Amino acid sequence: MKEQDLxxxxxxxxxxxxxxxxxxxxxxxxxxxxxxxxxxxxxxYAIDGxxxxxxxxxxxxxxxxxxxxxxxxxxxxxxxxxHFQDENYPDRLKHCIDGPALLFTxxxxxxxxxxxxxxxxxxxxxxxxxxxxxxxxxxLAPLNPIIVSGFxxxxxxxxxxxxxxxxxxxxxxxxxxxxxxxxxxxKKYVARMEQNGGFITEFWSSSNPDKxxxxxxxxxxxxxxxxxxxxxxxERGGSLITANMANDYNRDVFAVPGRTTDxxxxxxxxxxxxxxxxxxxxxxxxxxILNWDLEKEVKPVQKQLFISLDEDEQKVYDYLLKTxxxxxxxxxxxxxxxxxxxxxxxxxxxxxxxxRPLPGKLFEAI
Numbered sequence: 001m002k003e004q005d006l007x008x009x010x011x012x013x014x015x016x017x018x019x020x021x022x023x024x025x026x027x028x029x030x031x032x033x034x035x036x037x038x039x040x041x042x043x044x045y046a047i048d049g050x051x052x053x054x055x056x057x058x059x060x061x062x063x064x065x066x067x068x069x070x071x072x073x074x075x076x077x078x079x080x081x082x083h084f085q086d087e088n089y090p091d092r093l094k095h096c097i098d099g100p101a102l103l104f105t106x107x108x109x110x111x112x113x114x115x116x117x118x119x120x121x122x123x124x125x126x127x128x129x130x131x132x133x134x135x136x137x138x139x140l141a142p143l144n145p146i147i148v149s150g151f152x153x154x155x156x157x158x159x160x161x162x163x164x165x166x167x168x169x170x171x172x173x174x175x176x177x178x179x180x181x182x183x184x185x186x187k188k189y190v191a192r193m194e195q196n197g198g199f200i201t202e203f204w205s206s207s208n209p210d211k212x213x214x215x216x217x218x219x220x221x222x223x224x225x226x227x228x229x230x231x232x233x234x235e236r237g238g239s240l241i242t243a244n245m246a247n248d249y250n251r252d253v254f255a256v257p258g259r260t261t262d263x264x265x266x267x268x269x270x271x272x273x274x275x276x277x278x279x280x281x282x283x284x285x286x287x288x289i290l291n292w293d294l295e296k297e298v299k300p301v302q303k304q305l306f307i308s309l310d311e312d313e314q315k316v317y318d319y320l321l322k323t324x325x326x327x328x329x330x331x332x333x334x335x336x337x338x339x340x341x342x343x344x345x346x347x348x349x350x351x352x353x354x355x356r357p358l359p360g361k362l363f364e365a366i
Contacts, residue, residue, distance in 0.1 A: 003071070006081055008033035009102060010067035013204075017054045023101040024084060025049065073205045079178055080105045090224035092116070096249055099223055100202035106178055107198015109171060111224075115145040115292065118221045118246075120239040121155030121231035122264050129232035129264065132256055133158055136229070139283035141166040142351065143292060146197070148173060148225050150217060155231045155239070157186055160193060169197040173220045175213035177205035200224075214238060222246035227290060229280060230255045233267030240267050247276055252290060254280040284343035288328065288361070312337070313349055320365035325358055 012023055012033045029047050030036045036044075037058065044050050044058070074081060082089045082103045090111055093099040117140075121129060133155065137147065147163035149156040151172035163170035170193060174182070178201060181187045193199070200220065203213060218241050222228050228246040230253070233239045246253045255277035258265020271277035278289055286292075309317060319335050320326060326334075332342040346363055349355040355363050 001081060001083060001086070003075075004034070005032065005083075006074070007064075007067050007071055008037065009083065010070050011063045012036055013102065014063040014066045015054075015060065016057045018057075020098055020101050022049060022054075027085075027101070070204050070206070073179065074104070077178065078106075088112075090116075092226065092249075092251075093220065093224045096219065096223040098219060100220065103200055103202055103220075104178055104204075105198060105200050107194030108196060109198045109200070110169065111146070114169070115143060116148060116225045117145050117286075118148040118225040118228045118242070119155065119159035119231060120149060120221065120228060120242050122233050122237060122239065122267075123152060123154035123156075124264060125154040125158060125232055126262075126264055128258065128262075129155060129256070130158060133231050134162055136280075136283050136286075137162040137166055137168070139347065140286070141168060143287070144168065146171060148221055150175070150214075150221055150238075151181075151186060151199070152238075153183065157189070159231075160189060164189075164192055164196070167196070171197050172199045173217055173224075174199055174201040174209075175203070175217040176209040177201060177203045177207045179205040180209075182209040215241060218242040219245050222251060223249050225251065227252040227254060227286065229253075229286070230268050230271060230277065232256065232258070232264040233271075234264055235266040235270065237267055240271070243271055243277060253277040254286060254289075256280050279340075281340045282344045282347070284347035285340065287347065288343050291361070307352055307354055309349070309352070309354070312341075313345055313352075313354075316342070316345055317349065317354055317365055320355060320363065325362045325364035327362055331363065 012018055025047060026036045027033060030039050041055055044055060082105060084094060084099060084101050145168065147159055147168055147170045149159045149172065151157065151174060160170045160172060172193060176182055178199065181190060218238060222242050222245040228243055228251060230239050230243050243253050253276060255268035255271040257269060257272060257279055272279050280286060315335055316331060319331065328342060329339065332339045346355060353366060355365055357363055
C-alpha cells in the first residue's frame with residue numbers, strides 16, 4: 001500500500017461517525033480514501049447513511065494530524081497494514097459486513113490456502129480442558145491448520161503454546177494497539193509466535209485494552225476462521241460471545257462437553273443443548289463435520305509391513321476389506337460402535353495408512 005493511500009485511510013478512520021461499515025461504503029463509492037475527502041458535498045450526501053453531521057465531520061482537519069502521528073508509528077515499527085480490499089486480507093473476514101476496514105499485523109503471517117480455526121474458552125482452564133486442548137491440537141497437526149486465539153489467560157495462551165509446540169502457525173488477535181502486549185506476562189511468547197504467525201489488531205497505538213475492545217476483538221477471531229472451538233466456558237463469558245458471533249457469520253461452532261456439575265462446562269453444554277454448537281469429542285469430529293480430506297492435506301503415509309491395530313481397529317479394517325468402501329455411519333452401525341468412537345478409530349487408522357477417506361464421506365481399506 002502506498003504511503004499516501006494509508007495516510008488518508010487512517011485519517012478517514014478518525015472521522016467521527018465513520019465506523020467500519022460506513023468506511024467501506026464511502027471507499028466503495030468514491031474509490032479511495034483521498035477521494036472521500038475531495039468528493040463534493042452533494043455527491044457524498046447522495047450516499048445512503050451519509051447525513052449533515054457526517055459531512056461536517058469530514059471537514060475536520062485535525063484527523064490529518066492524528067493520521068500522520070499513527071503513520072510515523074507504523075513506519076518506525078515495521079508494522080504491516082492490510083486494507084479490506086487487499087489480496088492478503090483474511091478471506092473469510094471480507095465477507096463479514098462489520099469486518100475492520102484496516103488491520104495492523106506483525107510477524108510472519110501467511111493465510112493463503114490454509115485451514116484456519118479459532119480456539120477459545122475460559123481464563124480459568126481446568127486439567128480436563130488442558131488435556132483435551134493438547135490432544136486436539138496434536139491430532140490436527142498433520143493437517144497443518146492455523147490456530148487463532150485471543151492471547152488471553154487460560155485456553156487462549158495454551159492454544160498458542162500448543163500450536164508452537166506442534167510447529168503450527170498461530171495468530172493472536174489483540175484488543176489493543178501493537179505498541180504493547182496485554183497481559184504483560186505473555187510478552188515472553190511474542191518473539192516465538194512472530195517467527196511462525198504473529199499478531200493482528202484493528203486498534204491504533206493510542207488504544208488501550210479497554211473492556212469494550214475485547215468484544216470487538218472477538219468478531220475478528222470468529223470472522224477470520226472456518227470454525228470456532230470452545231474448550232471450556234462458564235455460563236457466561238467472552239468465549240460464548242465469540243461463539244455467537246461465529247454463528248451469526250454462518251461459521252461452524254464446536255463445544256467440548258463436560259459434566260453437568262462442572263462450572264466451566266456449563267457454557268459449552270448449553271451451546272450444545274441449544275444447538276448452537278456441534279458436540280466435539282475429538283479431532284475426528286471436526287474433520288468429519290468440516291469435510292476436511294486427509295488424503296489431500298497430509299503427506300502420503302507409507303503403509304508399514306507390520307502394522308499394529310488394536311481389537312476395535314482390526315474389526316473395522318476386516319469389515320472394510322470385506323465390504324469395500326462404506327459410509328462412516330454404516331461402518332459404525334455394522335461394527336456396533338457409537339459414531340463418536342468410529343470417527344476416532346478411522347482417524348487413527350488413516351494416520352497408520354490402513355484406510356483412506358473418499359469423496360462423499362466414504363472410507364475404504366488400503
